[in-house]
Amino acid sequence: MRRLTIVAIVVAACGGPASPEITTTVAQPVTTLPSPSTTSTARATTTTTTTIPLPRFDPKGATILEMQQAMSDGTLTALELVDFHLERIAAYDDAGPTLNAFVTINPDARAQAMLLDQERVASGPRGPLHGIPVVLKDNINTQDMPTTAGSAALEGFIPSDDAFQAARLRAAGAIILGKVNMQEWARSVHTNSSVIGRTLSPYEIDRNVGGSSGGTGVAVTAEMAAAGLGSDTCGSIRIPSAYNSLFGLRPTIGLSSRAGVIPLSTSEDTVGPMARSVVDLAIVLDATAGPDPDDPTTADAVTPGSYLDFIDPDGLAGARIGVMDSLFGSPGPVSTATRAALARMEDAGATIVHVEIPNRTGILGNATSVFLREWAFATEDYFAAHPDAPISSLDDVLASGEYLSETRQQLQRAVGVTTLDTADYRNAVEARASAAAAVTALLEEHDLDALAYPSIQNTAAANGVQQQGNNCATASVAGLPAISVPAGLDSTGMPVGLDLLGRAFDEGTLIRLASGYETAVDPRVEPPLTP
DSSP states (O other): OOOOOOSOOOGGGSOOOOOOEEEEEEEEEEEEOOOTTOOOOEEEEEEEEEEEEOOOOOOTTOOHHHHHHHHHHTSOOHHHHHHHHHHHIIIIIISTTOOOOEEEEOTTHHHHHHHHHHHHHHHOOSSTTTTOEEEEETTBOOTTSOOOTTOGGGTTOOOSSOOHHHHHHHHTTOEEEEEEOOSGGGOSSSOEETTTEEOOOSSSTTBOOOSSSHHHHHHHHTTSSSEEEEEESSSTTHHHHHHTTOEEEEOOTTTBOOTTBOOSOTTTOEEEEEESSHHHHHHHHHHHBSOBTTBGGGGGOOOOSOGGGGOOTTTTTTOEEEEEGGGSOSSSHHHHHHHHHHHHHHHTTOEEEEEOOTTHHHHHHHHHHHHHHHHHHHHHHHHHTOTTSSOSSHHHHHHHTOSOGGGHHHHHHHHTOOOSOSHHHHHHHHHHHHHHHHHHHHHHHTTOSEEEEESBSSOOOBTTSOOOOBOOHHHHHHTOOEEEEEEEEOTTSOEEEEEEEOOTTOHHHHHHHHHHHHHHHOOOOOOTTOO
């Protein structure tokens, strides 16, 4: 599939408004010359009106709230913001390091921005996402752009309806700037698809960006969008967040709808935000969390008034964090960097407690046991609801030959599962409840706010080399929320991340801890290849 591209983007010719002006009254001293009869000098004042043009706002490095304030102040428009991000896509995704994050760019993004600018003038902003460009992982349905799940077998497929998540973002005033690359069928912690190939790291071009939501990670860290959504079955939000120096949240199963998302596992899939700051993450979560009748798991979703209420610069003061030492792996660059991040948390007021979960090995095994068995059935259910798709099952994918060579064995294994009515599958599903209970009991026993461990134990591997050290299973099997926070760079110069795992529907506490950490440490490192 050739992605849709913008041939030329010239901000100066885009018809944006002229720079706003402010009028100020300035008191100016006026010297009155002495008359011939006196030697004194009398000073008086008069006033003159001076018009001073306000500088246009530079979005580089800004949070969503700062962008929103600039639009309210009249120093930025949604159109200018879209053009800013399109210019960066042209400079860094299409050219320069050619990162290859975008599958499709929304051809109507500028027109949508102009309409939102007009709406702002007429009735004010809908909220903090009004006019903000975001990206979606390419397994999230959009009715105006293709959705491929990274598979060439779905080339040209445009769903008839938006996914719940996409619809909620649009309703909040966000502009879906485009769809971004993912590992084919979300089946790896890399990002390589049969649609556009491999996405490259803006930190070091030949290193793994993480996956399967690597396109979201690269687009957001390189400021080709303000924020984005990924999906996480077992690490697919948290690992690319770690490898791209982002904050990334895997929500509690049941907090965010999966309706309209091409699935891997009905038991373990979830959708969540990836952002450069905790405040941006909270804003996106506010817009996308909550019940959806099309996803029964969300019937008991528990959401606060706003996750922004949990932003707290002193969020680590008095916090208790349980460190799971067995998940740090052998001493090495990632272990050193993440333990240093924990020491900084301790300096900021947190108490560190060393703990372990019983039967962690069994938890790890059950993560793969579930999604490997559910994949074929979950995709058949999805395509049954989308009869206009070019395929209807993973058998069709195998027959088409449209897949990466690395995916062939995974597809063959998935289609070989003919029933879920097996003792192994039942045991794996039952283990989910015991895993959630074990984590919760550990948190309660030690009066902990969260458990901490590296998002992934090893530094980013070279492209084409299998990534090792995934720590995804505990949160995935238990269905509990986990946020990956940046832990700076390891000794190889690559970003690493630290997971904070919490109680069911207690995303607010994780946001409080992450915001306190962000304030105390400022851990994010911008990518050197996309200045």
